[in-house]
Amino acid sequence: MNGYIVRMPGPRFTLDRSSPVPLYFQVAEQFEQAILSGEIAPGERIDNEIALAKDLGLSRPTMRQAIQVLVDKGMLVRKRGVGTQVVHGKIRRSVELTSLFDDLSAAGQKPRTEVLAVGKVAAEEDVAHELQLKVGEDVWSLERLRYVGKQPLAVMHNFIPVDVVDLDAVDLAKTGLYAHMRSSGILMRVARQRIGARGAGAEEAELLGEKKGAPLLTMARTAYDNAGRAVEYGRHAYRPDLYAFELTLVDR
Amino acid sequence: MNGYIVRMPGPRFTLDRSSPVPLYFQVAEQFEQAILSGEIAPGERIDNEIALAKDLGLSRPTMRQAIQVLVDKGMLVRKRGVGTQVVHGKIRRSVELTSLFDDLSAAGQKPRTEVLAVGKVAAEEDVAHELQLKVGEDVWSLERLRYVGKQPLAVMHNFIPVDVVDLDAVDLAKTGLYAHMRSSGILMRVARQRIGARGAGAEEAELLGEKKGAPLLTMARTAYDNAGRAVEYGRHAYRPDLYAFELTLVDR
DNA sequence: GTCAACCCTTTGTCCTGACATATTGACGTC
DNA sequence: GACGTCAATATGTCAGGACAAAGGGTTGAC
Numbered sequence: 001m002n003g004y005i006v007r008m009p010g011p012r013f014t015l016d017r018s019s020p021v022p023l024y025f026q027v028a029e030q031f032e033q034a035i036l037s038g039e040i041a042p043g044e045r046i047d048n049e050i051a052l053a054k055d056l057g058l059s060r061p062t063m064r065q066a067i068q069v070l071v072d073k074g075m076l077v078r079k080r081g082v083g084t085q086v087v088h089g090k091i092r093r094s095v096e097l098t099s100l101f102d103d104l105s106a107a108g109q110k111p112r113t114e115v116l117a118v119g120k121v122a123a124e125e126d127v128a129h130e131l132q133l134k135v136g137e138d139v140w141s142l143e144r145l146r147y148v149g150k151q152p153l154a155v156m157h158n159f160i161p162v163d164v165v166d167l168d169a170v171d172l173a174k175t176g177l178y179a180h181m182r183s184s185g186i187l188m189r190v191a192r193q194r195i196g197a198r199g200a201g202a203e204e205a206e207l208l209g210e211k212k213g214a215p216l217l218t219m220a221r222t223a224y225d226n227a228g229r230a231v232e233y234g235r236h237a238y239r240p241d242l243y244a245f246e247l248t249l250v251d252r
Numbered sequence: 253m254n255g256y257i258v259r260m261p262g263p264r265f266t267l268d269r270s271s272p273v274p275l276y277f278q279v280a281e282q283f284e285q286a287i288l289s290g291e292i293a294p295g296e297r298i299d300n301e302i303a304l305a306k307d308l309g310l311s312r313p314t315m316r317q318a319i320q321v322l323v324d325k326g327m328l329v330r331k332r333g334v335g336t337q338v339v340h341g342k343i344r345r346s347v348e349l350t351s352l353f354d355d356l357s358a359a360g361q362k363p364r365t366e367v368l369a370v371g372k373v374a375a376e377e378d379v380a381h382e383l384q385l386k387v388g389e390d391v392w393s394l395e396r397l398r399y400v401g402k403q404p405l406a407v408m409h410n411f412i413p414v415d416v417v418d419l420d421a422v423d424l425a426k427t428g429l430y431a432h433m434r435s436s437g438i439l440m441r442v443a444r445q446r447i448g449a450r451g452a453g454a455e456e457a458e459l460l461g462e463k464k465g466a467p468l469l470t471m472a473r474t475a476y477d478n479a480g481r482a483v484e485y486g487r488h489a490y491r492p493d494l495y496a497f498e499l500t501l502v503d504r
Numbered sequence: 505g506t507c508a509a510c511c512c513t514t515t516g517t518c519c520t521g522a523c524a525t526a527t528t529g530a531c532g533t534c
Numbered sequence: 535g536a537c538g539t540c541a542a543t544a545t546g547t548c549a550g551g552a553c554a555a556a557g558g559g560t561t562g563a564c
Binding site: 042087188192194196224240244247249250251 | 445479
Protein backbone atom coordinates (compact mmCIF):
# COMPACT_ATOMS: atom_id res chain seq x y z
CA MET A 1 0.00 0.00 0.00
CA ASN A 2 2.48 2.56 -1.10
CA GLY A 3 0.37 5.65 -1.47
CA TYR A 4 1.41 8.04 -4.16
CA ILE A 5 0.34 11.65 -4.02
CA VAL A 6 0.71 13.84 -7.03
CA ARG A 7 0.04 17.51 -7.48
CA MET A 8 -1.97 18.20 -10.56
CA PRO A 9 -3.54 21.19 -12.28
CA GLY A 10 -6.24 20.98 -9.66
CA PRO A 11 -6.98 17.59 -8.29
CA ARG A 12 -4.64 15.32 -6.45
CA PHE A 13 -4.64 11.73 -7.47
CA THR A 14 -3.57 8.81 -5.33
CA LEU A 15 -2.42 5.59 -6.87
CA ASP A 16 -2.18 2.27 -5.10
CA ARG A 17 0.00 -0.08 -7.02
CA SER A 18 -0.66 -2.94 -4.67
CA SER A 19 -4.38 -2.76 -5.27
CA PRO A 20 -6.02 -5.27 -7.57
CA VAL A 21 -7.85 -2.38 -9.18
CA PRO A 22 -6.05 -1.55 -12.43
CA LEU A 23 -4.11 1.68 -12.43
CA TYR A 24 -5.93 3.08 -15.44
CA PHE A 25 -9.19 2.49 -13.65
CA GLN A 26 -8.01 4.18 -10.49
CA VAL A 27 -7.06 7.22 -12.51
CA ALA A 28 -10.33 7.20 -14.44
CA GLU A 29 -12.37 6.99 -11.25
CA GLN A 30 -10.63 9.93 -9.65
CA PHE A 31 -10.83 11.96 -12.80
CA GLU A 32 -14.53 11.28 -12.99
CA GLN A 33 -14.94 12.36 -9.40
CA ALA A 34 -13.05 15.57 -10.06
CA ILE A 35 -15.29 16.31 -13.02
CA LEU A 36 -18.52 15.47 -11.24
CA SER A 37 -17.57 17.57 -8.24
CA GLY A 38 -16.85 20.50 -10.54
CA GLU A 39 -13.20 20.59 -9.60
CA ILE A 40 -12.51 20.51 -13.30
CA ALA A 41 -15.02 22.72 -15.08
CA PRO A 42 -16.82 21.82 -18.31
CA GLY A 43 -14.97 23.20 -21.32
CA GLU A 44 -11.70 23.18 -19.45
CA ARG A 45 -8.73 21.46 -20.99
CA ILE A 46 -6.84 18.88 -19.01
CA ASP A 47 -3.10 18.44 -19.21
CA ASN A 48 -1.72 16.55 -22.15
CA GLU A 49 -1.31 12.82 -21.89
CA ILE A 50 2.43 12.83 -21.65
CA ALA A 51 2.58 15.34 -18.84
CA LEU A 52 -0.18 13.57 -16.94
CA ALA A 53 1.53 10.24 -17.33
CA LYS A 54 4.80 11.68 -16.14
CA ASP A 55 3.24 13.39 -13.14
CA LEU A 56 1.51 10.22 -12.06
CA GLY A 57 4.49 8.01 -12.73
CA LEU A 58 2.62 6.08 -15.39
CA SER A 59 3.31 5.20 -18.96
CA ARG A 60 1.46 7.02 -21.68
CA PRO A 61 -0.56 3.97 -22.82
CA THR A 62 -1.89 3.54 -19.30
CA MET A 63 -2.79 7.21 -19.10
CA ARG A 64 -4.48 7.00 -22.48
CA GLN A 65 -6.48 4.01 -21.33
CA ALA A 66 -7.68 5.94 -18.31
CA ILE A 67 -8.77 8.88 -20.43
CA GLN A 68 -10.42 6.54 -22.90
CA VAL A 69 -12.72 5.25 -20.18
CA LEU A 70 -14.10 8.74 -19.68
CA VAL A 71 -14.22 9.46 -23.39
CA ASP A 72 -16.38 6.36 -23.76
CA LYS A 73 -18.63 7.67 -21.02
CA GLY A 74 -19.03 10.93 -22.87
CA MET A 75 -17.36 13.03 -20.19
CA LEU A 76 -14.22 13.93 -22.11
CA VAL A 77 -13.56 14.76 -25.72
CA ARG A 78 -10.21 14.44 -27.44
CA LYS A 79 -9.06 16.70 -30.22
CA ARG A 80 -5.89 15.84 -32.03
CA GLY A 81 -3.41 18.66 -32.03
CA VAL A 82 -5.43 20.52 -29.44
CA GLY A 83 -5.98 18.55 -26.28
CA THR A 84 -8.63 16.89 -24.20
CA GLN A 85 -11.59 18.78 -22.77
CA VAL A 86 -14.33 18.18 -20.27
CA VAL A 87 -17.67 18.06 -22.03
CA HIS A 88 -20.13 18.51 -19.24
CA GLY A 89 -20.30 17.50 -15.64
CA LYS A 90 -23.63 15.88 -15.10
CA ILE A 91 -23.87 12.70 -17.04
CA ARG A 92 -26.76 10.37 -16.56
CA ARG A 93 -25.56 6.86 -16.34
CA SER A 94 -26.34 5.39 -19.69
CA VAL A 95 -28.60 2.43 -20.04
CA GLU A 96 -26.63 -0.48 -18.75
CA LEU A 97 -26.93 -4.15 -18.24
CA THR A 98 -28.79 -3.58 -15.05
CA SER A 99 -32.37 -4.11 -14.17
CA LEU A 100 -35.09 -1.75 -13.13
CA PHE A 101 -34.63 -3.14 -9.65
CA ASP A 102 -31.02 -1.98 -9.60
CA ASP A 103 -32.00 1.38 -11.03
CA LEU A 104 -34.57 2.07 -8.38
CA SER A 105 -32.44 0.79 -5.55
CA ALA A 106 -29.67 3.09 -6.65
CA ALA A 107 -32.13 5.97 -6.71
CA GLY A 108 -32.98 5.34 -3.10
CA GLN A 109 -36.48 4.23 -3.91
CA LYS A 110 -38.00 1.19 -2.32
CA PRO A 111 -39.15 -1.06 -5.09
CA ARG A 112 -41.54 -3.86 -4.37
CA THR A 113 -42.26 -6.83 -6.53
CA GLU A 114 -45.34 -8.97 -6.79
CA VAL A 115 -44.95 -12.28 -8.55
CA LEU A 116 -48.04 -12.83 -10.65
CA ALA A 117 -47.12 -16.16 -12.13
CA VAL A 118 -44.10 -18.40 -12.44
CA GLY A 119 -43.75 -21.79 -14.06
CA LYS A 120 -42.66 -23.78 -17.05
CA VAL A 121 -44.45 -23.27 -20.32
CA ALA A 122 -43.94 -24.35 -23.91
CA ALA A 123 -42.03 -21.74 -25.86
CA GLU A 124 -44.04 -19.94 -28.46
CA GLU A 125 -42.50 -19.01 -31.74
CA ASP A 126 -41.13 -15.59 -30.89
CA VAL A 127 -39.79 -16.72 -27.53
CA ALA A 128 -38.17 -19.79 -29.04
CA HIS A 129 -36.61 -17.66 -31.73
CA GLU A 130 -35.15 -15.14 -29.32
CA LEU A 131 -33.81 -17.80 -26.98
CA GLN A 132 -32.41 -19.98 -29.75
CA LEU A 133 -34.71 -22.86 -28.81
CA LYS A 134 -37.24 -24.97 -30.67
CA VAL A 135 -40.92 -24.14 -30.58
CA GLY A 136 -42.57 -26.08 -27.79
CA GLU A 137 -39.48 -26.53 -25.64
CA ASP A 138 -39.91 -25.83 -21.97
CA VAL A 139 -38.96 -22.41 -20.70
CA TRP A 140 -39.50 -20.59 -17.45
CA SER A 141 -42.18 -17.96 -17.69
CA LEU A 142 -42.16 -15.28 -15.04
CA GLU A 143 -44.68 -12.50 -14.74
CA ARG A 144 -44.17 -9.79 -12.19
CA LEU A 145 -45.69 -6.48 -11.24
CA ARG A 146 -43.30 -3.85 -10.02
CA TYR A 147 -44.28 -1.12 -7.62
CA VAL A 148 -42.48 1.98 -6.56
CA GLY A 149 -44.00 3.06 -3.31
CA LYS A 150 -47.65 2.20 -3.67
CA GLN A 151 -47.83 2.94 -7.36
CA PRO A 152 -47.71 0.12 -9.88
CA LEU A 153 -44.90 0.91 -12.29
CA ALA A 154 -44.36 -1.91 -14.68
CA VAL A 155 -45.57 -5.29 -15.84
CA MET A 156 -42.65 -7.55 -16.60
CA HIS A 157 -42.73 -10.86 -18.42
CA ASN A 158 -39.50 -12.82 -18.61
CA PHE A 159 -38.63 -16.07 -20.35
CA ILE A 160 -35.60 -18.11 -19.38
CA PRO A 161 -34.34 -21.43 -20.71
CA VAL A 162 -34.83 -24.13 -18.11
CA ASP A 163 -31.18 -25.16 -18.15
CA VAL A 164 -29.98 -21.71 -17.21
CA VAL A 165 -31.37 -21.37 -13.72
CA ASP A 166 -33.94 -22.89 -11.43
CA LEU A 167 -36.66 -20.47 -10.46
CA ASP A 168 -38.60 -22.78 -8.19
CA ALA A 169 -36.39 -22.43 -5.18
CA VAL A 170 -36.17 -18.68 -5.18
CA ASP A 171 -38.18 -15.99 -3.52
CA LEU A 172 -38.41 -13.67 -6.46
CA ALA A 173 -40.39 -11.13 -4.51
CA LYS A 174 -37.31 -10.42 -2.46
CA THR A 175 -34.48 -11.15 -4.85
CA GLY A 176 -34.23 -9.46 -8.20
CA LEU A 177 -34.23 -11.85 -11.11
CA TYR A 178 -30.92 -10.55 -12.34
CA ALA A 179 -29.36 -10.75 -8.90
CA HIS A 180 -30.45 -14.36 -8.73
CA MET A 181 -29.01 -15.12 -12.13
CA ARG A 182 -25.75 -13.45 -11.21
CA SER A 183 -25.49 -15.47 -8.02
CA SER A 184 -26.16 -18.59 -10.06
CA GLY A 185 -23.07 -17.86 -12.06
CA ILE A 186 -24.85 -16.48 -15.10
CA LEU A 187 -23.00 -13.50 -16.45
CA MET A 188 -24.85 -11.34 -18.91
CA ARG A 189 -22.48 -9.63 -21.23
CA VAL A 190 -24.48 -8.45 -24.21
CA ALA A 191 -28.11 -7.48 -24.56
CA ARG A 192 -30.26 -6.24 -27.39
CA GLN A 193 -33.11 -3.96 -26.53
CA ARG A 194 -36.01 -2.63 -28.47
CA ILE A 195 -37.89 0.29 -27.00
CA GLY A 196 -41.31 1.21 -28.26
CA ALA A 197 -44.79 2.17 -27.20
CA ARG A 198 -48.34 0.87 -27.49
CA GLY A 199 -51.74 1.09 -25.91
CA ALA A 200 -52.46 -0.91 -22.79
CA GLY A 201 -54.41 -4.13 -23.06
CA ALA A 202 -57.31 -4.74 -20.69
CA GLU A 203 -55.34 -6.92 -18.32
CA GLU A 204 -52.28 -4.67 -18.21
CA ALA A 205 -54.44 -1.62 -17.70
CA GLU A 206 -56.07 -3.26 -14.73
CA LEU A 207 -52.72 -4.17 -13.20
CA LEU A 208 -51.16 -0.78 -13.75
CA GLY A 209 -54.14 1.24 -12.68
CA GLU A 210 -54.58 2.75 -16.12
CA LYS A 211 -57.37 2.70 -18.62
CA LYS A 212 -57.47 0.33 -21.53
CA GLY A 213 -55.61 1.87 -24.46
CA ALA A 214 -53.57 4.20 -22.25
CA PRO A 215 -50.05 4.76 -23.64
CA LEU A 216 -47.39 2.43 -22.28
CA LEU A 217 -43.65 2.42 -22.78
CA THR A 218 -42.44 -1.00 -23.83
CA MET A 219 -39.07 -2.65 -23.81
CA ALA A 220 -38.19 -6.05 -25.19
CA ARG A 221 -34.78 -7.38 -24.49
CA THR A 222 -32.67 -10.44 -25.13
CA ALA A 223 -29.59 -10.99 -23.01
CA TYR A 224 -26.64 -13.23 -23.84
CA ASP A 225 -24.01 -14.64 -21.53
CA ASN A 226 -20.33 -14.64 -22.21
CA ALA A 227 -20.59 -17.79 -24.26
CA GLY A 228 -23.07 -16.19 -26.63
CA ARG A 229 -25.94 -18.23 -25.30
CA ALA A 230 -29.28 -16.47 -25.00
CA VAL A 231 -30.13 -16.58 -21.31
CA GLU A 232 -33.10 -14.28 -20.98
CA TYR A 233 -35.85 -12.75 -23.03
CA GLY A 234 -38.13 -10.18 -21.50
CA ARG A 235 -41.08 -8.12 -22.58
CA HIS A 236 -41.95 -5.29 -20.25
CA ALA A 237 -44.42 -2.46 -20.16
CA TYR A 238 -43.92 0.69 -18.11
CA ARG A 239 -46.17 3.50 -17.04
CA PRO A 240 -44.70 6.38 -19.01
CA ASP A 241 -45.53 8.94 -16.35
CA LEU A 242 -43.23 7.11 -13.94
CA TYR A 243 -40.44 5.80 -16.08
CA ALA A 244 -38.28 6.70 -19.06
CA PHE A 245 -35.05 5.50 -20.58
CA GLU A 246 -32.08 7.80 -20.53
CA LEU A 247 -28.90 7.25 -22.44
CA THR A 248 -25.80 9.08 -23.42
CA LEU A 249 -24.42 8.59 -26.89
CA VAL A 250 -20.84 9.16 -27.87
CA ASP A 251 -19.61 9.48 -31.40
CA ARG A 252 -16.34 7.69 -31.89
CA MET B 253 -3.98 -33.39 -28.01
CA ASN B 254 -5.93 -30.34 -28.83
CA GLY B 255 -9.34 -31.83 -29.35
CA TYR B 256 -10.86 -28.58 -30.45
CA ILE B 257 -10.49 -26.96 -33.77
CA VAL B 258 -9.34 -23.44 -33.73
CA ARG B 259 -10.56 -21.17 -36.43
CA MET B 260 -7.92 -19.27 -38.25
CA PRO B 261 -8.18 -16.30 -40.43
CA GLY B 262 -9.24 -18.81 -43.05
CA PRO B 263 -10.21 -15.72 -44.91
CA ARG B 264 -6.79 -14.31 -45.38
CA PHE B 265 -7.02 -10.75 -44.34
CA THR B 266 -5.43 -8.18 -46.55
CA LEU B 267 -3.62 -5.30 -44.96
CA ASP B 268 -2.63 -2.12 -46.68
CA ARG B 269 0.03 -0.38 -44.70
CA SER B 270 0.07 2.56 -47.06
CA SER B 271 -3.61 3.23 -46.53
CA PRO B 272 -4.65 6.06 -44.25
CA VAL B 273 -7.10 3.63 -42.65
CA PRO B 274 -5.56 2.41 -39.40
CA LEU B 275 -4.42 -1.18 -39.40
CA TYR B 276 -6.53 -2.13 -36.40
CA PHE B 277 -9.55 -0.78 -38.21
CA GLN B 278 -8.78 -2.71 -41.36
CA VAL B 279 -8.59 -5.89 -39.35
CA ALA B 280 -11.77 -5.11 -37.43
CA GLU B 281 -13.69 -4.45 -40.63
CA GLN B 282 -12.66 -7.71 -42.24
CA PHE B 283 -13.36 -9.63 -39.08
CA GLU B 284 -16.79 -8.09 -38.91
CA GLN B 285 -17.44 -9.04 -42.48
CA ALA B 286 -16.36 -12.62 -41.81
CA ILE B 287 -18.73 -12.80 -38.87
CA LEU B 288 -21.67 -11.22 -40.65
CA SER B 289 -21.24 -13.49 -43.65
CA GLY B 290 -21.30 -16.49 -41.37
CA GLU B 291 -17.76 -17.47 -42.27
CA ILE B 292 -17.10 -17.58 -38.57
CA ALA B 293 -20.07 -19.07 -36.77
CA PRO B 294 -21.58 -17.77 -33.54
CA GLY B 295 -20.14 -19.54 -30.52
CA GLU B 296 -16.95 -20.31 -32.35
CA ARG B 297 -13.63 -19.37 -30.82
CA ILE B 298 -11.17 -17.36 -32.80
CA ASP B 299 -7.45 -17.79 -32.56
CA ASN B 300 -5.64 -16.21 -29.70
CA GLU B 301 -4.37 -12.70 -29.98
CA ILE B 302 -0.72 -13.57 -30.22
CA ALA B 303 -1.18 -16.07 -33.04
CA LEU B 304 -3.45 -13.73 -34.94
CA ALA B 305 -1.02 -10.89 -34.55
CA LYS B 306 1.83 -13.05 -35.74
CA ASP B 307 -0.06 -14.34 -38.75
CA LEU B 308 -0.99 -10.87 -39.82
CA GLY B 309 2.40 -9.41 -39.11
CA LEU B 310 1.03 -7.10 -36.44
CA SER B 311 1.90 -6.44 -32.85
CA ARG B 312 -0.33 -7.77 -30.14
CA PRO B 313 -1.59 -4.34 -28.99
CA THR B 314 -2.74 -3.58 -32.52
CA MET B 315 -4.49 -6.91 -32.75
CA ARG B 316 -6.09 -6.31 -29.37
CA GLN B 317 -7.32 -2.93 -30.51
CA ALA B 318 -8.93 -4.52 -33.54
CA ILE B 319 -10.68 -7.13 -31.43
CA GLN B 320 -11.74 -4.47 -28.96
CA VAL B 321 -13.67 -2.67 -31.69
CA LEU B 322 -15.84 -5.72 -32.19
CA VAL B 323 -16.12 -6.39 -28.49
CA ASP B 324 -17.48 -2.87 -28.11
CA LYS B 325 -19.98 -3.61 -30.83
CA GLY B 326 -21.14 -6.67 -28.98
CA MET B 327 -20.02 -9.10 -31.67
CA LEU B 328 -17.18 -10.73 -29.77
CA VAL B 329 -16.73 -11.68 -26.15
CA ARG B 330 -13.41 -12.17 -24.43
CA LYS B 331 -12.84 -14.66 -21.65
CA ARG B 332 -9.57 -14.53 -19.82
CA GLY B 333 -7.77 -17.81 -19.83
CA VAL B 334 -10.15 -19.19 -22.43
CA GLY B 335 -10.26 -17.19 -25.59
CA THR B 336 -12.44 -14.96 -27.68
CA GLN B 337 -15.76 -16.06 -29.11
CA VAL B 338 -18.28 -14.84 -31.60
CA VAL B 339 -21.49 -13.90 -29.82
CA HIS B 340 -23.98 -13.71 -32.62
CA GLY B 341 -23.86 -12.60 -36.17
CA LYS B 342 -26.68 -10.20 -36.73
CA ILE B 343 -26.18 -7.13 -34.67
CA ARG B 344 -28.43 -4.17 -35.06
CA ARG B 345 -26.42 -1.03 -35.22
CA SER B 346 -26.83 0.54 -31.84
CA VAL B 347 -28.42 3.91 -31.50
CA GLU B 348 -25.92 6.33 -32.82
CA LEU B 349 -25.44 10.02 -33.33
CA THR B 350 -27.42 9.85 -36.50
CA SER B 351 -30.85 11.10 -37.34
CA LEU B 352 -33.98 9.34 -38.35
CA PHE B 353 -33.29 10.60 -41.85
CA ASP B 354 -29.99 8.73 -41.92
CA ASP B 355 -31.63 5.64 -40.48
CA LEU B 356 -34.33 5.50 -43.07
CA SER B 357 -32.02 6.31 -45.93
CA ALA B 358 -29.76 3.48 -44.87
CA ALA B 359 -32.77 1.18 -44.75
CA GLY B 360 -33.55 1.95 -48.36
CA GLN B 361 -36.72 3.78 -47.50
CA LYS B 362 -37.61 7.04 -49.10
CA PRO B 363 -38.19 9.49 -46.32
CA ARG B 364 -39.94 12.73 -47.04
CA THR B 365 -39.99 15.79 -44.90
CA GLU B 366 -42.53 18.53 -44.62
CA VAL B 367 -41.43 21.70 -42.90
CA LEU B 368 -44.31 22.90 -40.78
CA ALA B 369 -42.68 25.98 -39.33
CA VAL B 370 -39.24 27.50 -39.06
CA GLY B 371 -38.18 30.77 -37.48
CA LYS B 372 -36.64 32.46 -34.50
CA VAL B 373 -38.47 32.36 -31.22
CA ALA B 374 -37.71 33.35 -27.64
CA ALA B 375 -36.39 30.40 -25.69
CA GLU B 376 -38.71 29.06 -23.06
CA GLU B 377 -37.37 27.84 -19.78
CA ASP B 378 -36.76 24.21 -20.62
CA VAL B 379 -35.26 25.02 -24.00
CA ALA B 380 -33.00 27.69 -22.53
CA HIS B 381 -31.91 25.28 -19.83
CA GLU B 382 -31.05 22.50 -22.24
CA LEU B 383 -29.18 24.80 -24.61
CA GLN B 384 -27.32 26.65 -21.87
CA LEU B 385 -28.97 29.95 -22.81
CA LYS B 386 -30.96 32.55 -20.94
CA VAL B 387 -34.74 32.52 -21.00
CA GLY B 388 -35.96 34.77 -23.79
CA GLU B 389 -32.87 34.54 -25.97
CA ASP B 390 -33.48 33.92 -29.63
CA VAL B 391 -33.30 30.37 -30.87
CA TRP B 392 -34.23 28.70 -34.10
CA SER B 393 -37.41 26.69 -33.82
CA LEU B 394 -38.00 24.07 -36.45
CA GLU B 395 -41.07 21.90 -36.72
CA ARG B 396 -41.17 19.12 -39.24
CA LEU B 397 -43.36 16.22 -40.17
CA ARG B 398 -41.61 13.12 -41.39
CA TYR B 399 -43.16 10.67 -43.78
CA VAL B 400 -42.09 7.24 -44.83
CA GLY B 401 -43.85 6.50 -48.06
CA LYS B 402 -47.23 8.12 -47.68
CA GLN B 403 -47.51 7.47 -43.98
CA PRO B 404 -46.75 10.21 -41.46
CA LEU B 405 -44.16 8.84 -39.10
CA ALA B 406 -43.01 11.51 -36.70
CA VAL B 407 -43.47 15.06 -35.56
CA MET B 408 -40.12 16.65 -34.84
CA HIS B 409 -39.47 19.89 -33.03
CA ASN B 410 -35.90 21.11 -32.90
CA PHE B 411 -34.33 24.10 -31.18
CA ILE B 412 -30.93 25.43 -32.21
CA PRO B 413 -28.98 28.41 -30.89
CA VAL B 414 -28.91 31.15 -33.52
CA ASP B 415 -25.12 31.39 -33.51
CA VAL B 416 -24.70 27.74 -34.43
CA VAL B 417 -26.18 27.69 -37.91
CA ASP B 418 -28.39 29.73 -40.18
CA LEU B 419 -31.57 27.94 -41.12
CA ASP B 420 -32.99 30.60 -43.41
CA ALA B 421 -30.93 29.76 -46.41
CA VAL B 422 -31.54 26.05 -46.40
CA ASP B 423 -34.08 23.83 -48.02
CA LEU B 424 -34.76 21.64 -45.03
CA ALA B 425 -37.25 19.57 -46.94
CA LYS B 426 -34.43 18.21 -49.03
CA THR B 427 -31.50 18.34 -46.67
CA GLY B 428 -31.56 16.64 -43.33
CA LEU B 429 -31.02 18.99 -40.43
CA TYR B 430 -28.07 17.02 -39.22
CA ALA B 431 -26.53 16.87 -42.66
CA HIS B 432 -26.83 20.62 -42.85
CA MET B 433 -25.21 21.08 -39.48
CA ARG B 434 -22.40 18.73 -40.43
CA SER B 435 -21.74 20.64 -43.63
CA SER B 436 -21.72 23.85 -41.59
CA GLY B 437 -18.83 22.48 -39.63
CA ILE B 438 -20.84 21.53 -36.57
CA LEU B 439 -19.62 18.23 -35.22
CA MET B 440 -21.89 16.53 -32.72
CA ARG B 441 -19.92 14.33 -30.44
CA VAL B 442 -22.10 13.63 -27.43
CA ALA B 443 -25.85 13.48 -27.04
CA ARG B 444 -28.19 12.74 -24.16
CA GLN B 445 -31.46 11.13 -24.98
CA ARG B 446 -34.58 10.44 -23.01
CA ILE B 447 -37.05 7.99 -24.45
CA GLY B 448 -40.57 7.82 -23.15
CA ALA B 449 -44.19 7.62 -24.17
CA ARG B 450 -47.38 9.65 -23.85
CA GLY B 451 -50.76 10.15 -25.40
CA ALA B 452 -51.06 12.25 -28.54
CA GLY B 453 -52.29 15.82 -28.26
CA ALA B 454 -55.01 17.01 -30.58
CA GLU B 455 -52.62 18.73 -32.99
CA GLU B 456 -50.14 15.87 -33.12
CA ALA B 457 -52.89 13.36 -33.60
CA GLU B 458 -54.15 15.32 -36.56
CA LEU B 459 -50.71 15.49 -38.11
CA LEU B 460 -49.91 11.83 -37.58
CA GLY B 461 -53.27 10.51 -38.61
CA GLU B 462 -53.97 9.13 -35.17
CA LYS B 463 -56.68 9.76 -32.64
CA LYS B 464 -56.23 12.09 -29.73
CA GLY B 465 -54.74 10.20 -26.83
CA ALA B 466 -53.24 7.50 -29.03
CA PRO B 467 -49.91 6.21 -27.69
CA LEU B 468 -46.83 7.92 -29.07
CA LEU B 469 -43.17 7.12 -28.61
CA THR B 470 -41.25 10.22 -27.59
CA MET B 471 -37.60 11.12 -27.64
CA ALA B 472 -35.99 14.26 -26.28
CA ARG B 473 -32.37 14.81 -27.02
CA THR B 474 -29.67 17.36 -26.43
CA ALA B 475 -26.54 17.22 -28.57
CA TYR B 476 -23.17 18.76 -27.78
CA ASP B 477 -20.31 19.57 -30.13
CA ASN B 478 -16.71 18.74 -29.45
CA ALA B 479 -16.27 21.89 -27.38
CA GLY B 480 -19.03 20.86 -25.01
CA ARG B 481 -21.41 23.50 -26.35
CA ALA B 482 -25.05 22.49 -26.62
CA VAL B 483 -25.89 22.78 -30.30
CA GLU B 484 -29.30 21.17 -30.59
CA TYR B 485 -32.28 20.26 -28.51
CA GLY B 486 -35.09 18.27 -30.00
CA ARG B 487 -38.43 16.89 -28.87
CA HIS B 488 -39.88 14.30 -31.17
CA ALA B 489 -42.92 12.07 -31.23
CA TYR B 490 -43.11 8.87 -33.28
CA ARG B 491 -45.91 6.61 -34.31
CA PRO B 492 -45.09 3.48 -32.36
CA ASP B 493 -46.46 1.15 -35.00
CA LEU B 494 -43.85 2.45 -37.43
CA TYR B 495 -40.80 3.15 -35.32
CA ALA B 496 -38.87 1.82 -32.35
CA PHE B 497 -35.44 2.31 -30.88
CA GLU B 498 -33.02 -0.57 -30.97
CA LEU B 499 -29.81 -0.71 -29.09
CA THR B 500 -27.15 -3.19 -28.16
CA LEU B 501 -25.68 -3.02 -24.70
CA VAL B 502 -22.28 -4.37 -23.83
CA ASP B 503 -21.09 -4.96 -20.31
CA ARG B 504 -17.48 -3.97 -19.91
C1' DG C 505 -3.71 44.10 -44.67
C1' DT C 506 -4.27 39.38 -46.53
C1' DC C 507 -3.02 35.00 -47.13
C1' DA C 508 0.04 31.26 -47.60
C1' DA C 509 3.86 28.59 -45.59
C1' DC C 510 5.91 26.94 -41.63
C1' DC C 511 6.49 25.27 -36.88
C1' DC C 512 4.90 23.65 -32.44
C1' DT C 513 1.79 21.13 -29.66
C1' DT C 514 -1.05 17.20 -28.87
C1' DT C 515 -3.39 13.17 -29.92
C1' DG C 516 -3.41 8.87 -33.11
C1' DT C 517 -1.18 4.77 -34.35
C1' DC C 518 2.11 1.08 -33.93
C1' DC C 519 6.02 -1.54 -32.13
C1' DT C 520 8.60 -4.71 -28.61
C1' DG C 521 8.65 -6.71 -24.30
C1' DA C 522 7.23 -8.28 -19.69
C1' DC C 523 4.59 -9.99 -15.87
C1' DA C 524 -0.15 -10.90 -13.66
C1' DT C 525 -4.25 -13.60 -13.34
C1' DA C 526 -8.23 -16.41 -14.54
C1' DT C 527 -9.57 -20.84 -16.54
C1' DT C 528 -9.27 -25.39 -17.94
C1' DG C 529 -7.68 -29.91 -18.27
C1' DA C 530 -4.38 -33.40 -16.92
C1' DC C 531 -1.96 -35.64 -13.49
C1' DG C 532 -1.19 -37.78 -9.27
C1' DT C 533 -2.44 -39.08 -4.66
C1' DC C 534 -5.42 -40.94 -1.34
C1' DG D 535 -13.29 -43.11 -8.10
C1' DA D 536 -12.94 -38.52 -5.76
C1' DC D 537 -10.37 -34.68 -4.99
C1' DG D 538 -6.58 -31.46 -4.74
C1' DT D 539 -2.44 -29.71 -7.30
C1' DC D 540 -0.09 -28.09 -11.11
C1' DA D 541 0.94 -26.72 -15.71
C1' DA D 542 -0.60 -24.92 -20.09
C1' DT D 543 -3.21 -21.34 -22.24
C1' DA D 544 -5.13 -16.96 -23.14
C1' DT D 545 -6.44 -12.55 -21.91
C1' DG D 546 -5.49 -8.35 -18.71
C1' DT D 547 -2.33 -4.88 -17.40
C1' DC D 548 1.73 -1.97 -17.80
C1' DA D 549 6.20 0.05 -19.50
C1' DG D 550 8.80 2.83 -22.87
C1' DG D 551 9.70 4.41 -27.35
C1' DA D 552 8.92 6.05 -32.19
C1' DC D 553 6.79 8.31 -35.94
C1' DA D 554 2.45 10.24 -38.25
C1' DA D 555 -1.17 13.50 -38.69
C1' DA D 556 -4.20 17.25 -37.44
C1' DG D 557 -5.02 21.83 -35.41
C1' DG D 558 -3.67 26.32 -34.22
C1' DG D 559 -0.77 30.01 -34.02
C1' DT D 560 3.14 32.60 -35.88
C1' DT D 561 5.78 34.37 -39.36
C1' DG D 562 6.83 36.13 -43.66
C1' DA D 563 5.85 37.41 -48.52
C1' DC D 564 3.16 40.08 -51.49
